[in-house]
Amino acid sequence: MFYHLITLGCQMNVSDSERMHSILQRMGYVNTDNEEEANLLGILACSVRQKAIDKVYSRIHKWNKWKNKRNLITFVSGCVLPADKEKFLKQFDLVFPMSEANQLPDMIREYGVTSGISLKTGSSRIPSNDNIFSLWNVNPTYHSSFEAFVPIQNGCDKFCTFCAVPYTRGREVSRPSSDILEEISKLVRGGYKSITLLGQNVNSYGKDKTGEEISFAQLLEQIGELGIVSGREFLVYYTSPHPRDMKTEVVDVMAKYKVLAKMVHLPLQSGDDKVLVKMNRGYNIEKYREIISYIQLKMPEATLFTDIIVGFTGETEEQFQNTVKAIDEFKFNMAYIAKYSARPGAASYRWDDDVKIADKKDRFERLTQQLSQISEAYNNSLIGKSFRVLVLGKDRKPGHLYGLTEGKIIVRFASANESLIGTFTDVKIVSASDFSVEGKTEMVLDELRVS
Amino acid sequence: MSKIDIQAMIAPYSVKEIRNLCDASYVVRFNKNTLAFRAGQHLVVGVLGSSEAREYSVYSGRDEEFLEILVREVEDGIVSRKLRRLKEGNTLEVNGPYGFFLTNAQPPENKKLLFIASGTGIAPFHSFVKTYPNADYTIIHGIRTLDEAYERECYKENRYVACTSRENTGDFHGRLTTYLKNMDIDKETMVYLCGNSDMVFESIDILQEKGLSNSHIFTEVYF
Numbered sequence: 037m038f039y040h041l042i043t044l045g046c047q048m049n050v051s052d053s054e055r056m057h058s059i060l061q062r063m064g065y066v067n068t069d070n071e072e073e074a075n076l077l078g079i080l081a082c083s084v085r086q087k088a089i090d091k092v093y094s095r096i097h098k099w100n101k102w103k104n105k106r107n108l109i110t111f112v113s114g115c116v117l118p119a120d121k122e123k124f125l126k127q128f129d130l131v132f133p134m135s136e137a138n139q140l141p142d143m144i145r146e147y148g149v150t151s152g153i154s155l156k157t158g159s160s161r162i163p164s165n166d167n168i169f170s171l172w173n174v175n176p177t178y179h180s181s182f183e184a185f186v187p188i189q190n191g192c193d194k195f196c197t198f199c200a201v202p203y204t205r206g207r208e209v210s211r212p213s214s215d216i217l218e219e220i221s222k223l224v225r226g227g228y229k230s231i232t233l234l235g236q237n238v239n240s241y242g243k244d245k246t247g248e249e250i251s252f253a254q255l256l257e258q259i260g261e262l263g264i265v266s267g268r269e270f271l272v273y274y275t276s277p278h279p280r281d282m283k284t285e286v287v288d289v290m291a292k293y294k295v296l297a298k299m300v301h302l303p304l305q306s307g308d309d310k311v312l313v314k315m316n317r318g319y320n321i322e323k324y325r326e327i328i329s330y331i332q333l334k335m336p337e338a339t340l341f342t343d344i345i346v347g348f349t350g351e352t353e354e355q356f357q358n359t360v361k362a363i364d365e366f367k368f369n370m371a372y373i374a375k376y377s378a379r380p381g382a383a384s385y386r387w388d389d390d391v392k393i394a395d396k397k398d399r400f401e402r403l404t405q406q407l408s409q410i411s412e413a414y415n416n417s418l419i420g421k422s423f424r425v426l427v428l429g430k431d432r433k434p435g436h437l438y439g440l441t442e443g444k445i446i447v448r449f450a451s452a453n454e455s456l457i458g459t460f461t462d463v464k465i466v467s468a469s470d471f472s473v474e475g476k477t478e479m480v481l482d483e484l485r486v487s
Numbered sequence: 488m489s490k491i492d493i494q495a496m497i498a499p500y501s502v503k504e505i506r507n508l509c510d511a512s513y514v515v516r517f518n519k520n521t522l523a524f525r526a527g528q529h530l531v532v533g534v535l536g537s538s539e540a541r542e543y544s545v546y547s548g549r550d551e552e553f554l555e556i557l558v559r560e561v562e563d564g565i566v567s568r569k570l571r572r573l574k575e576g577n578t579l580e581v582n583g584p585y586g587f588f589l590t591n592a593q594p595p596e597n598k599k600l601l602f603i604a605s606g607t608g609i610a611p612f613h614s615f616v617k618t619y620p621n622a623d624y625t626i627i628h629g630i631r632t633l634d635e636a637y638e639r640e641c642y643k644e645n646r647y648v649a650c651t652s653r654e655n656t657g658d659f660h661g662r663l664t665t666y667l668k669n670m671d672i673d674k675e676t677m678v679y680l681c682g683n684s685d686m687v688f689e690s691i692d693i694l695q696e697k698g699l700s701n702s703h704i705f706t707e708v709y710f
Contacts, residue, residue, distance in 0.1 A: 118538055350684065
């Protein structure tokens with residue numbers, strides 16, 4: 037029996053899918069890339085953008101047509117808003133939150149003798165995370181042999197007005213630190229080079245179990261110690277932290293340990309204090325500036341990534357200009373810029389989406405252009421310097437490989453040696469463009485020097 | 488070890504009372520069960536079985552034996568109209584509590600507190616005063632008419648100022664921001680704002696002009 041699983045959205049869904057693959061394979065199903073031969077078809081949905089939800093509707097429409105010709109079971113899980121869940125219940129055989137995924141074998145067994153309505157739907161509008169631990173205990177089928185995601189926390193209590201995640205993922209729940217450290221130890225022993233700690237608010241880690249669990253800074257410290265004891269070369273990243281919970285202790289620990297990558301992805305969302313108030317972000321630009329200053333003081337080499345929303349409800353040109361100033365001030369290496377779109381379930385969905393589409397597009401383009409100039413200037417400053425690069429794969433440019441520096445700057449270099457993929461190699465930067473640099477491996481440079 | 492009240496844990500959130508405060512606004516009182524919250528937190532409330540729910544700050548005090556939310560009926564509002572039609576014994580779906588608003592105001596903090604609210608934005612402050620009646624607080628409440636000064640009798644004398652914009656029946660006739668501009672505020676005061684974004688934004692500007700630090704200003708925007 038074959039299964040076909042489609043994963044939409046963020047790294048959290050990718051991480052969840054690694055566990056879902058294990059659950060399905062444990063049941064005797066075999067993964068197939070060809071959905072037409074699968075008996076079990078599933079989607080891990082994403083509700084951050086309407087486009088991703090549209091994909092789910094389009095796919096189930098197609099799958100349900102196939103049901104007339106052959107026996108198959110369909111399911112949907114992941115991030116699903118209550119309103120979409122109601123509709124999915126009529127279209128999919130099984131609809132369940134990811135925290136219930138470990139019970140999928142029972143659901144499928146029962147499905148064979150009951151009606152085509154979901155057996156596990158839960159009644160609560162905000163999904164319960166009570167069973168997320170059983171999902172975390174599943175050994176994942178990692179998507180790579182050298183890069184891995186490790187979930188440390190799930191859910192969100194922040195209720196940013198533009199975001200529906202609290203309604204799709206439930207409340208903040210921290211995974212036991214002993215389990216996290218055990219999974220990381222296994223990965224390190226298995227030769228993994230890049231490990232990303234995942235959660236909706238990673239730096240809220242432990243807050244749901246105050247007094248019973250260590251803090252995020254303490255967790256990083258233990259991972260740092262594990263790195264020293266292991267003697268292995270690997271890097272640990274985390275995403276996403278929330279500026280509201282960012283503590284100086286986290287930065288201190290990052291600066292102390294080599295395995296903790298000197299790269300911070302800290303979502304700003306807007307550079308305007310009033311827009312931040314309206315977004316219910318719980319910090320202002322002054323507080324954000326304090327965090328960035330501390331990062332730059334303790335880790336001057338650290339790269340900075342962020343997320344920005346342009347055209348949020350009521351955002352004026354003047355308020356947008358404050359975001360322009362913030363981008364200029366903080367000199368982000370990368371910003372994931374999104375044009376605001378109201379998400380059903382989020383508080384702002386009920387507010388007037390009053391910034392014209394053309395203005396959102398214009399602001400998006402201006403910010404992208406600005407980011408491109410800042411990033412290019414930074415990348416130019418790297419020319420002539422050498423970096424350890426984790427080689428990720430073959431580049432689109434023939435005869436080239438690509439990888440990432442510790443700060444996640446994309447590096448391309450000429451090499452046909454595919455055995456480098458999944459290893460660290462030293463690369464000297466020789467040219468730069470806006471969002472990547474080009475280099476030569478030190479091995480190639482040595483050869484050039486000899487000849 | 489204290490005995491766990493299983494019955495209370497699984498009990499439904501039953502409506503006990505709908506209390507009309509004025510034409511547009513009312514209070515929904517319902518079972519508390521085992522739900523514990525801090526003043527300033529909100530719940531997500533809907534009618535059981537309905538796919539719609541909304542966030543409402545808790546209006547009642549932490550130690551009261553019931554939960555209350557303050558609701559303004561919105562024209563064409565799906566949830567606010569449904570809730571008003573509920574009868575005693577009807578069941579609600581309640582999730583929460585959520586949020587951090589007023590976290591820094593809770594004892595043992597003992598600072599001077601200035602609460603600024605427009606309309607139903609008074610709810611978290613009502614909950615706070617019910618919970619900590621001896622706190623050193625002042626409330627400035629921006630409303631249109633005096634009937635929106637919801638249950639003002641629960642606040643101590645001289646600690647509540649109703650700013651009525653449409654009639655001269657309150658403690659101050661005019662917008663609350665006008666009152667705020669003329670007010671002397673100690674720079675060490677912790678200021679909490681809750682209500683519509685225009686009021687919140689304008690008040691922040693006034694407070695900053697008066698020299699208050701951003702670290703002393705906390706906000707919760709309703710719409």
